[in-house]
Amino acid sequence: MALSRRDFITKSSALGALTTLPSWNQVEQERTISIENIEYAAKKIEHLSPEEAAKDEDFWFTIQKAFIQSPHFINLENGYCSPQPVEVMNALFKNINMMNEMPSFYMRRKQSEDREEVKKQLAKLAGVSTEEIMITRNTTEALETVILGLQTLKEGDEAIMTNQDYGSMLEAFYMRARRYGSKNKVISLPLHPKSSKEIVDCYEKAVTPKTKVMLVTHMINITGQILPIREISEMAHSKGIEIISDSAHAFAHLDFKIPDLGCDYLGTSLHKWLCTPLGAGLLYIKKENIKKVWGLYSETGFPDDDIRKFERIGTHPCWTYLTISNAIRFHNAIGIKRKEARLRYLKNYWAEKLQNVPKIILNMPMEAERSCGLGNVGIAGKTPAQIADYLYDKHKIFTVAIDMDAVKGIRVTPHLYTTLEELDLFVKAMEELARS
Numbered sequence: 001m002a003l004s005r006r007d008f009i010t011k012s013s014a015l016g017a018l019t020t021l022p023s024w025n026q027v028e029q030e031r032t033i034s035i036e037n038i039e040y041a042a043k044k045i046e047h048l049s050p051e052e053a054a055k056d057e058d059f060w061f062t063i064q065k066a067f068i069q070s071p072h073f074i075n076l077e078n079g080y081c082s083p084q085p086v087e088v089m090n091a092l093f094k095n096i097n098m099m100n101e102m103p104s105f106y107m108r109r110k111q112s113e114d115r116e117e118v119k120k121q122l123a124k125l126a127g128v129s130t131e132e133i134m135i136t137r138n139t140t141e142a143l144e145t146v147i148l149g150l151q152t153l154k155e156g157d158e159a160i161m162t163n164q165d166y167g168s169m170l171e172a173f174y175m176r177a178r179r180y181g182s183k184n185k186v187i188s189l190p191l192h193p194k195s196s197k198e199i200v201d202c203y204e205k206a207v208t209p210k211t212k213v214m215l216v217t218h219m220i221n222i223t224g225q226i227l228p229i230r231e232i233s234e235m236a237h238s239k240g241i242e243i244i245s246d247s248a249h250a251f252a253h254l255d256f257k258i259p260d261l262g263c264d265y266l267g268t269s270l271h272k273w274l275c276t277p278l279g280a281g282l283l284y285i286k287k288e289n290i291k292k293v294w295g296l297y298s299e300t301g302f303p304d305d306d307i308r309k310f311e312r313i314g315t316h317p318c319w320t321y322l323t324i325s326n327a328i329r330f331h332n333a334i335g336i337k338r339k340e341a342r343l344r345y346l347k348n349y350w351a352e353k354l355q356n357v358p359k360i361i362l363n364m365p366m367e368a369e370r371s372c373g374l375g376n377v378g379i380a381g382k383t384p385a386q387i388a389d390y391l392y393d394k395h396k397i398f399t400v401a402i403d404m405d406a407v408k409g410i411r412v413t414p415h416l417y418t419t420l421e422e423l424d425l426f427v428k429a430m431e432e433l434a435r436s
C-alpha cells in the first residue's frame with residue numbers, strides 16, 4: 001500500500017520503526033499545489049488575524065502540500081537553507097531550459113533587463129529603491145562586500161560585533177583587521193535580555209571615540225534571538241557610527257521593511273526564508289553610503305554612488321535570480337504577517353511544551369518581539385552533539401548541535417511545512433532524553 005509522507009512518519013514513529021525506510025518510489029508523493037490554490041486558501045481566512053490564522057491547520061495543510069519533503073526524516077533544521085516550494089522549483093527548471101536554448105543570446109540581450117525587473121520586485125518587497133539594492137549570491141557575498149570595502153573604517157578605527165554573530169562576518173572583520181589595521185571589539189550579549197535597553201547598552205558600553213561601525217545580527221542564527229536593531233541604530237547614529245545589519249534570517253521571516261531598521265547596510269540570503277533556489281541574496285546600501293564602499297569586484301564604468309558598480313560579477317547562473325520572482329509570488333500569496341505568526345506559533349508550540357520539563361534549558365527569549373521561528377534548547381548533563389545524535393539516530397529527527405561558549409544546545413528550526421504531529425514527536429523524544 002502506498003504511504004503518504006504524513007502517514008509514513010506517524011506510522012513509523014508509532015511503531016518505533018524509522019530505521020526501515022522506504023525508497024522514494026515506495027512513498028506516494030502528495031500532490032503539490034499551485035500558488036493560485038494558496039491565494040484561494042488565503043482568501044478564505046482573510047477575516048482571521050495573523051495569530052488566529054497561525055492556528056488554522058486547514059490553511060497550513062495547504063501550504064505543507066506546496067513542498068515536497070524527504071520521507072526519510074523529520075527536518076527541524078531549516079535554518080541553513082530552505083527547500084523551494086514545488087511551484088518555485090518548476091519555475092527554476094523552466095528558466096534553466098529557456099536559458100539553455102540561448103545561453104549567450106540571453107546573457108548579451110536579455111539578462112540586464114530581466115535582472116532590473118527582479119530587482120524592482122525585490123525592492124518593493126524590501127520597501128526600498130532599486131538604486132539601493134543588488135542581487136547577490138548570499139548574505140556572505142553581500143556583507144563581505146561592505147565589511148571589506150568600507151572606506152570609512154581606517155587603520156586604528158574600531159568595529160563592534162558580538163560573539164554570537166555569524167562566523168563568516170566575524171572572519172571578514174578579522175581579515176580586514178589583518179589587512180588594513182582596523183580593530184575589532186567582540187562583546188557578549190545575554191541570552192535572556194530583560195529589555196531592549198539591556199541589549200542597546202551592551203553595544204553602547206563598547207563605543208569609544210574610534211568606533212566607526214557596528215555589525216548587528218538582526219536574528220541571531222544560533223538561538224533565534226531578535227535584536228532591537230532600530231534602537232541600536234538610533235544610539236549608534238547619535239554617535240556618528242554606522243550599522244551593518246546581518247538580516248540573513250530576518251528577511252521574509254519577520255514583517256519589516258528595511259527603512260524601519262534605520263540601518264546603513266544590510267545583507268540577507270533569499271534561499272533561507274524567501275524559499276528561492278540556492279544562491280540568491282540581497283545587498284542593501286543606503287543611497288548616500290554607496291560611494292563609501294569599494295566593490296569586491298572591479299568596475300569603474302559607473303559613478304561611485306551607483307549600486308551597479310558592484311554588479312560586474314562575471315558569468316553566473318541567471319536562472320536562480322530569475323526565479324526569485326516566483327518565490328516572491330509564493331511568499332506574498334501566504335502573506336508575511338501570517339508567515340511570521342505561523343513560524344512563531346510553531347516555535348512556541350514545542351518550546352512551551354518543553355519549558356517546564358526538568359533538565360530542559362531554553363536558550364532563547366520567549367517574548368514575541370525577541371524570537372520567532374528559530375529556537376535553541378539544551379539538556380543539563382548532555383552535550384549538544386549527544387542530543388542531536390540521539391534525535392537523529394533514534395527518532396530520525398534532524399536538528400543541528402550548537403556547541404559554542406555563548407550557547408550550548410541544539411537549534412530547532414521548523415518550517416511552514418512542519419506539522420504539529422512532527423513537533424509532538426520531537427517533544428516526546430526530548431522528554432525521553434531529559435529523563436534518561
Ligand SMILES: Cc1ncc(COP(=O)(O)O)c(C=O)c1O
Binds near residue numbers: 138141
Ligand atoms: C546570521 C547569518 N549570517 C550570515 C549567514 C550566511 O549565509 P549564506 O551562507 O547564505 O551566505 C548565515 C547562514 O546561516 C547566518 O545565519
